[in-house]
Amino acid sequence: MVLAACGAALAKDPPQRVVKAPHYGDTLFYFYQTRYFTAVTNLMVSQHFERLPTHEDDAEILRGGLYLSYGLHKEAGEIFAQLIEKGAPPPIRDRAWFYLAKIRYQRGLLAEAEDAINRITHWLTPELEEERILLKANLLMAREDYADAAKELEQVKSKTGGALYARFNLGVALIKSGDTARGTAMLDELGKVPAVTDEYRSLRDKANLAIGFSALQTNQPEQAMASLERVRLNGMLANKALLASGWASVALKQPKAALVPWTELSAREPVDAAVLEAKLAVPYAFAELGAFGQALDRYKDAIAIFERENTDLDESITAIRSGKLLAGLLERNPGDEMGWFWNITELPEMPHAGHLAQVLAQHEFQEAFKNYRDLQFLSRNLTHWQESLGALNDMLVNRRTAFKERLPLVQAKERSLNIDALEKRRDQAANDLVAAELDGDGVALADTRERDLLERFERVRKLLETAGNKDPDPEVEAARHQDFYLVIVRETTQSKLVERFRRVAGALTWQLSDAFAGRLWDAKKSLREIDNGLAEARERDAALARAQSEEPGRFDQLGARIAELDQRLRAMTPGVATLMAEQQQYVQDLAVAALEDQKDRLASYGTQARFAVAQIYDRARLARESSNANGQQ
Numbered sequence: 001m002v003l004a005a006c007g008a009a010l011a012k013d014p015p016q017r018v019v020k021a022p023h024y025g026d027t028l029f030y031f032y033q034t035r036y037f038t039a040v041t042n043l044m045v046s047q048h049f050e051r052l053p054t055h056e057d058d059a060e061i062l063r064g065g066l067y068l069s070y071g072l073h074k075e076a077g078e079i080f081a082q083l084i085e086k087g088a089p090p091p092i093r094d095r096a097w098f099y100l101a102k103i104r105y106q107r108g109l110l111a112e113a114e115d116a117i118n119r120i121t122h123w124l125t126p127e128l129e130e131e132r133i134l135l136k137a138n139l140l141m142a143r144e145d146y147a148d149a150a151k152e153l154e155q156v157k158s159k160t161g162g163a164l165y166a167r168f169n170l171g172v173a174l175i176k177s178g179d180t181a182r183g184t185a186m187l188d189e190l191g192k193v194p195a196v197t198d199e200y201r202s203l204r205d206k207a208n209l210a211i212g213f214s215a216l217q218t219n220q221p222e223q224a225m226a227s228l229e230r231v232r233l234n235g236m237l238a239n240k241a242l243l244a245s246g247w248a249s250v251a252l253k254q255p256k257a258a259l260v261p262w263t264e265l266s267a268r269e270p271v272d273a274a275v276l277e278a279k280l281a282v283p284y285a286f287a288e289l290g291a292f293g294q295a296l297d298r299y300k301d302a303i304a305i306f307e308r309e310n311t312d313l314d315e316s317i318t319a320i321r322s323g324k325l326l327a328g329l330l331e332r333n334p335g336d337e338m339g340w341f342w343n344i345t346e347l348p349e350m351p352h353a354g355h356l357a358q359v360l361a362q363h364e365f366q367e368a369f370k371n372y373r374d375l376q377f378l379s380r381n382l383t384h385w386q387e388s389l390g391a392l393n394d395m396l397v398n399r400r401t402a403f404k405e406r407l408p409l410v411q412a413k414e415r416s417l418n419i420d421a422l423e424k425r426r427d428q429a430a431n432d433l434v435a436a437e438l439d440g441d442g443v444a445l446a447d448t449r450e451r452d453l454l455e456r457f458e459r460v461r462k463l464l465e466t467a468g469n470k471d472p473d474p475e476v477e478a479a480r481h482q483d484f485y486l487v488i489v490r491e492t493t494q495s496k497l498v499e500r501f502r503r504v505a506g507a508l509t510w511q512l513s514d515a516f517a518g519r520l521w522d523a524k525k526s527l528r529e530i531d532n533g534l535a536e537a538r539e540r541d542a543a544l545a546r547a548q549s550e551e552p553g554r555f556d557q558l559g560a561r562i563a564e565l566d567q568r569l570r571a572m573t574p575g576v577a578t579l580m581a582e583q584q585q586y587v588q589d590l591a592v593a594a595l596e597d598q599k600d601r602l603a604s605y606g607t608q609a610r611f612a613v614a615q616i617y618d619r620a621r622l623a624r625e626s627s628n629a630n631g632q633q
Helices: 006-012 022-032 036-048 056-069 073-085 090-106 110-117 126-142 146-153 163-176 180-191 198-217 221-228 238-251 255-266 273-288 292-321 324-332 353-360 363-416 419-439 448-466 474-480 484-491 494-514 516-632
Strands: none
Touching: 022 036, 022 056, 036 056, 056 073, 056 090, 073 090, 090 110, 090 126, 110 126, 126 146, 126 163, 146 163, 163 180, 163 198, 180 198, 180 221, 198 221, 198 238, 221 238, 238 255, 238 273, 255 273, 273 292, 273 516, 292 324, 292 353, 292 516, 324 363, 324 516, 353 363, 353 516, 363 516, 419 516, 448 494, 494 516
C-alpha cells in the first residue's frame, strides 16, 4: 500500500485499537482499499450524525490525514490545531504537525512547512525523527541557510537506510556553506558505500556526481575524474557524469581522452541536455587535436541533429496543446480516489515520447497534473451525484404514491383492532390467574382435554346421584344411551361404578394439582408476552398516528432537500468545468514551457555550432592565404 507518506501513515502510526463503532469500521474498509474519497465522505457523514462515539479523536486524525492526501493542508492544519486545543496526546500532536509540514513542503509552501515543523517537540518515533531532521534541513537549504542545515543533519548518527539521504544533504550543505573539505569527504564516503537497491545506488551516483562537479568548479580535475568514474553508465545520472568526465579530461589537457566519454554520450538519444552538449563537445575535442575536417563534419552533423530535434519538439508541443498528453496520461494511468499518493507509471503514445522525461520530471508539473486529475474525478462525481438525485426523486414519488394507496388499508386494519377490549380481556385473565394462584386452583389451569374430562365427570356424577330415583330425569335417561360411561353404568353394579368414578376423578384431580406450579409459571410467562404484545401494539398505533400526520411533511422536507442539493450541484458543475479547463491549460503550459526551454537551448547550441563552423572555415581560409603568400614569395 502506498501509504508510507503523509495522511495515510498518520492514521496507521498509532497502535492498533479495537474498532467499536461499525461506521468507523466501514470508513477504514474503504481507507485500506485506497478509496480515500469514499472513505472521507463516509467518515464526514458518520461524524455529522454522531455515529462514532468511541472514536472521535481517531476519526479526526484520519480525516486530517485524508485531507492531506488531497493537498488540503489548510483544512488539515485546522483539524490538527483543534485536536491540540482539545488536549490531544503529545505523540498524536507531533505526528500531526510532522505530516502537515511534509505535505506543505511537497506543495512548495516552504514558510508554512517551516512553521509546522517548528511546532514539533520530541514525541516522534526514531524513524520519523530522522525524517523530521531531513525535512528541516531541506527547508533550511531552500532558503540557503546551509550552516544551520548542516547542524541539523549532524544529529543523524546512523549510516544506513534513510540516514544516507541525511548524510548526502549534509555533505552538500557543508560544501555550500564553505566547508568544502568536510563536505567532500562525507560525499566521498557515501559514494563508496555498498548499495543493494536501485534507490541507494542512485543516491551513491548522485554523491559521486556532486563531488565531480564540485571538484571541477575548484579546478581539481583529477579528483573529479576519480569520483565520476564511479557513476554507473546505465544510471539516471550517467549522461551528466559522462559530460563532466570529458571536461575533466580537457582540464587535464587530454582532449583525446575526452573523446571517449563524449563519443559514448553523443550516440545516445538527443533528448537530454547533456547529450546535446556532447554533440558540440566531440567536434570541439577534434578541433583541439587539430582534426579540423572531422570537427567540421561533426559540427555539421550536430547542426542537422539540432534542426531535426527542433522540428520534433514542435510536433510534441502541438500534441501537448491538442490535449493528447493529458488524455494519454489519464488513459495509461487509471485510478480513482488516489489523491496525493497517485503517481505516473506509464507514458502515453506521443510523437516523441522521449521529450516527456524532462516534462514529467518537474515537481510542479506532477502536482499540477494531480490537481487536474482530481478535478476530473470531482466532475465525474458531480455527474454521478446528479444522476443519484434523480433516482432519489423517483423513489420519493413512489413512496408518496405507496403511502397514499396503503394508508386507507392500514387505517381500516387499525379500526378493526380494538386494543382497549384486548387490554380488558388481559386484565380479566390476570385477575383469574391471581385468584387461581391464591386458591391453588389447578382446575383453573386445566387444558382443553382436561376440561372436557371434567365436564364428562360432572355428567357422570349427576347420573350417579340420580341413578336410584324412581322417576329419572328424561334428559339423564336419554344420555344413558349416548355416553360411554352410561354403558358402564348398565354393565356394572352401582357400588363398583361409584368406586371407579371416585378413583378416576381422584387421578385427574392429582394430575391437575401436580401440574399446577409449572402451568402457573407458563401462564405468567404468557401473560408477560401478552403485555409485551399489547405494548408493541400501542407503540405501533402511536407510530401510525404520527406517520399519518408527519409523513407528508417528511416527504416535503426530503423533496426540498433533494431540490436544494440538485441546485447546489448544478451551480458547482460549471465552476468545476471552468477550473478543469484552466488547470488543463496550466498543465499544458508547464509542459510546453519545458520544451520551449529545450528549443531555446537547441537554438543556442545551433548558434555555437555555426560559429564554430565559421571559425574552422576562417582558419582554413587563412591557412590557404598564408600558403599562397609563402608560395609567391
